[in-house]
Amino acid sequence: MTLSRSELEDNELEELVIPIWHKDLEGLRSHVLLRWSLTAGFILGALSLFSGVLSRTEDNLSALTIWIVDFDSAIAPYDSFEPFVGPMITEIIMDDFPSANQSPSMVQYTPHSFQNDSMAIRRAVYEQHVYAAVIINANATTTLQAAVTSGNDSYDPLGIAQVVYNSARDENTYFYYIIPALSQLQTTIVQKFGPRWIEVILSNKSLDNSLIPAQAINPAIGFTEIDLRPFSPAVATPSVSIGLIYLIIIAYFAFPFLMPIHNRLNNKRQGRSVKPSHLLLWRLMSNFVAYFVLSFFYSLVPLAFGIPFSNSRGFETNVVSNGNAYGKGSFVVYWMLNWVGMTALGLPSENMAMIMGAPWSALWLTFWVISNVCTGFYPLYLAPGFYKWGYIWPLHRSKFSRTGHVHDCITYDVVEASRTILFGTYSRIGVDFGVLFGWVGVSILLFPLAAAIPGWKAAASKCKV
Structure with missing residues (x-):
């Protein structure tokens, strides 16, 4: 029997189209299964951090x-x-x-x-x-x-x-x-x-x-x-808890927004490209400026919703509602805290995004948010001993000591610094800023290495081809 031209084309098309369970796609199916297994395991572990911090409360x-x-x-x-x-x-x-x-x-x-x-x-x-x-x-x-x-x-x-x-x-x-x-x-x-x-x-x-x-x-x-220092009004809650999650997320997404600009500078223009050292300096400075502006608008939100920023701190043994630690200068200090905090949270995210690449950088953001939330919003002395690593995380650092018969338990972190500014609680803001600057310094030192990794990956891929 002689087949028509259309029937021949249909047969050729059937040979090109294969079902998803075909043996030729076995490697692809294994690759997809491995990726989803790694993702599911990572998400399970990250979410367990949050529940675990409260498991021994x-x-x-x-x-x-x-x-x-x-x-x-x-x-x-x-x-x-x-x-x-x-x-x-x-x-x-x-x-x-x-x-x-x-x-x-x-x-x-x-x-x-x-x-x-x-x-x-x-x-x-x-x-x-x-x-x-x-x-x-x-x-x-x-x-x-x-x-x-x-x-x-x-x-x-x-x-x-x-x-x-x-x-x-x-x-x-x-x-x-x-x-x-x-x-x-x-x-x-x-x-x-x-x-x-x-x-x-x-x-x-x-x-x-x-x-x-x-x-x-x-x-x-x-x-x-x-x-002595009542917690009020209720609208202050985001500024010392859930709002700091947004601080992390905003800092993270500054990276993909700025990346197209960085790429344009990295492209050759008229046979010449920008010096690598100048490009690194540009990227760091643009991050600092971006965080400076973004933290300003972030800080405006509590101000717009009526949280006081110009009250007197008051005497420590008296009851003071909304006693701002720095009087009329409290908003500026709050803005600077958010700027340094956003930098301390954002630069590690940018480093990890360059090291891990897509889509794994999204998993880093998940881990970064959860690990900072569980160690920054909950007292670690009520958590299992496993969480002692949280003492050096950007949103939390604690110090335990004993002086005579008095047991000291003083917490230093972004949350506590915000409480000091907004409510006039006991101040350790010098240590707060010191911890954050430490994270910024380490991130800057690692930045050149992290920036070089995507280039190494691209060169390795070309060699394989």
Whole structure:
């Protein structure tokens, strides 16, 4: 049988078109499977970093310390009275809370540890030596006894003790762990103190019960809550947490936007090309300028949404809302922090993009974001020991030391520097900038090597052809 011309063409076309499962595509299928397997494994590992940092949080809550300091009848002019309120409150706390599992640690100190100065304890909370403190006032017993003996209707139970903390230091840790623990502590103390106090009143036959003000019986005692640096307003949240993810991403995408310009300079023009050293200098300087401009617009966002940048910092032992560390110059310092931070985060990304090439550079961005988020937004002393490498990451660096009986736990990072500027928290901004400049310096040293790798890869590919 003679085939027509169209049938011959169809047969030839069928010979050129093969199914996806054809043996000739076995190598391609293996290559695709390998790439997807590597990608899936990388994503699984990177995402595990984020979940892993929180996997031991409840077991490590004892790393969060709360000091208990009883000044009741310990200093003049109240030291001539036999204390009753302070010892009872301390006994309730130390009996009930140290045995509780998965809760902050209660550590008892004497007033002499602070030179009998309650303001020294507030400074310790402000300087981040401890997460919170319960201070029983020196006149606790005398004030309560005077209320029941003289019938003082102006007696305020909240004058018995203070609870001091600093929520702007780390709002998530405070709102999830510290403040609930303090609320439970206060409730337990008031519940257990009441029956004992009523027994004391009933045993004193000399008291005229009709003169005793109701608040001196129930609740009898209370706690004045002092948040030295409140975390507010809510719109400040992106500036000290999720917004820093955008800082990383913006820094990363500056590279592909600038690359076409770099390539034009690298092309030969009229038989000549730009000197390699000048091209490297151009690329670095253009990055610095790009980050300078981008960080400015990034810094404008919190300003546009009403976050203060011109308030006074205030005194460290007083309650100050939105106390800016540098007064009217706080916005400039915030901009400079974001500029250096973006450079410290962006240059390593550009180096890795040149070393890894497409599409693997996208995986680097995934790792870079997740690793900085899990070490920068969450306290590493609540994380497994594996995460100690996070102490040198751009968004986080911690230092642990012990001075006398005081356990210091001070965190240095971009997040903390932002909190210092926005809320007036304890400042280690010199160390913050020092860590970031260290990352910038190392990235600059590695930049020439990273820039040469794409050329080496291209030359190797030509040799194979």
